[in-house]
Amino acid sequence: MRNLRIVVVNTIIDHADETDTDLQEQAERGKALRIGLLEAGYNIIASLPADQYLPERIAQLQPDMIIIDAESDARDVLEHIVIATRDERRPIVMFTEDDNTSTMEAAMEAGVTAYIVAGLQAERIKPVLDVALARFRQEQKLLTELSDTKHKLAERKVIERAKGLLMSRHKLSEDEAYQKLRSMAMNKNLKLSEIAQRLLDVEDLLG
Template identity: 75%
Template sequence: MPTRQLRIVIINSVPHMEEDHDPVAHAQSQHRAEALRHGLTEAGYNIIAALPADLSLPDQIARLQPDMIIIEAESDARDVLEHIVIATRDERRPIVMFTEDDDTSSMEAAMAAGVTAYIVAGLHSERVKPVLDVALARFRQEQKLLTELSETKLKLAERKLVERAKGVLMARNGLSEDQAYQKLRGLAMNKNLKLSDVAQRILDAEDLLG
């Protein structure tokens, strides 16, 4: 995916001035937000929305379909993480969190919620692109591993079905293991089905017959 086509949603969970009553912290938050947006703009990313961390977030994410989610958070971002879990439950996306919270438990909670990269303090506009590039590469690698793991589990499950169906044919028809396999294979070819689908049908029939 080319950098300049990357569609980004920014989620801001930093308190407003009237909420935190801390001018220094507010100024730091503003500086971080400006550095982030400047870095994104300079790198050519497409910021399609800046959203508050509220109950409408899952619906907004589903509507906008961003390629990446960026979270701005000072500390204790549990609420936004809960919304993120819901918003990305059915379709995972790379998520980068920029925060001032260096607490280990906060980082672990963020990673468990699906955050790809957890960046603490020191945000400079020139760092934004390298951070997002690494996060995107890591996300793609994780997705590849998850896909491979899912495919491996599926193959093992299918193999177990075939072995059980072979056992049924061997017991029912007095066939050898090789003969049972060849019968399964022939049925699959004749019906244009996967071997595991034929095996499942044989097992279902066996269950019905008792």
């Protein structure tokens, strides 16, 4: 997917002090990253600073992927990224020079999909983003399946409670209670779990 709409979030100072070698190196690395993305055919829709306005800007731009161009200490940018992607997750790739294990773990906990340390070459960018995107999609698929499973278990619990209520109130067998519940759902054109929840709600109201 080469037409990814990418937002680059950088903690790098573009107009670095010419006397500061570290800042110059960071600025050059940020420039190399953006050039590599463009050469690989990606669409950089914005390059944003890691400030308190970041969540709002990402919400407005709706990018397909977020790339963090981070200096050594990226705690602040990670905090902003967490807020920005809390309601709608996106693949996040972080390029950094920080190989500290605790920083890497904090980044992954914050939602970073791929944490890339050093060795930034233009030819590496596309494979890295492809892998990050594939991993993100797999994670989302697993989360969706887990959510579906939890939902189905919750529905089953509601149905079992409603069956128990019918069995107790009308002296029915479990199968009779189920058939009655099913008949009520069909008559009302509702799902079994929906009619079961309605029965339980009525029971709660009546005490």
